[in-house]
Amino acid sequence: MKKLLLVGAGHAHLHIIKEFEQAPYEDLEVTLLSPSRYQYYSGMFSGYTEGVYKEEEIRVDIEALSERTGVKWYKEAVVSVDAVQKIALSDTGSLHEYDAVSFDIGSLTAHTSVKGVQQHALRIKPNYHFPDALERLQQSKAPVVIGGGAAGTEIALNLQAYRMKHNIQKPVQLLSSSDRLLPSQTEQVSAHIEKIVEHAGIELHLGEKVTEMNSMKVYTNTQAYPYKDALWLAGPRAPELFRLSKLPTDDQNYLLVESTLQVKDHPSVFGAGDCISLRDYPDLEKNGVFAVRQAPVLWKNILGFLYEKDGEHFIPQTRYLSILSTGDQKGFLMYGKWHLHTGWAWKLKHRIDSKFIARYQD
Incomplete structure (x- = not known):
């Protein structure tokens, strides 16, 4: 076996679980480790924030999904990996042997070492913390969001x-x-979104x-x-798992993988999503779009490794569609230099978003 x-249980792994359900291999045992029963879809956080979606609409029940698909699920987080012995140690003390392992654990929040942040700021990574953090912000007497990405x-x-819909007059501050x-976009895009933010009544403070x-x-x-409640969204940070496990990483401690989504020195180790860095594309943004595109490549290459079949290379697209919800059921669409x-x-x-998450819900 x-x-x-x-x-x-990130985007790419959800895809693998569904693929395994549709074409199960009798001699393949798939085990999923995730620290929460629910995996929240960050693409729908904005709608949930406004009150458009209910909590159960933006999450996948990992326990139920695993039962339906024949995957073994354990509510655990991996704290260390021995890539030579092919063993992973979880936070419960359990040891998990593997023939192939794949990481899709997302990123953490950057700059939390700033004095007072860990004690006083709300954070939404891992993303199952989001509903509790949001409830405080929605009713806060003076909310501030820190991060202009x-x-x-x-x-x-x-x-x-x-807050406007519920007649809560104190405006949101954005630092x-x-x-x-949106500093990674063009100046024209930045100017446009800044006008939208100011028109919404948000107190915007740049260069702070x-x-x-x-x-x-x-x-x-x-x-x-x-302020009364603060949400800290100051960019991504690599998990410590890979550095502590002495796996190959880039200079920011993200798991370093090749275009096959494998670690060069340990071909049984795979990765996808925001926790990895591609050797050939070191400046690729941490974006869910790429995780979704990596998913079929990841599954094909894992099977290729286990069953000595052909694999393929992941080549990220140079342009991709991105839509930010701006409230009141309007969206800010960006594609290359085009925006509206x-x-x-x-x-x-x-x-x-609804089509994506429906595939994994009961």
């Missing part, structure tokens, strides 16, 4: 929309260390790098901002 160990901007807009929102925080104020390089803000963009996002 061959043993495949899936660590984490896609996640921070989108959550701030939908949080503001929720960004960059001098413009947080230096520390306490239970009452967020301190930046220029001033102090009073319209209601049908939100409808397209809703259709894509």
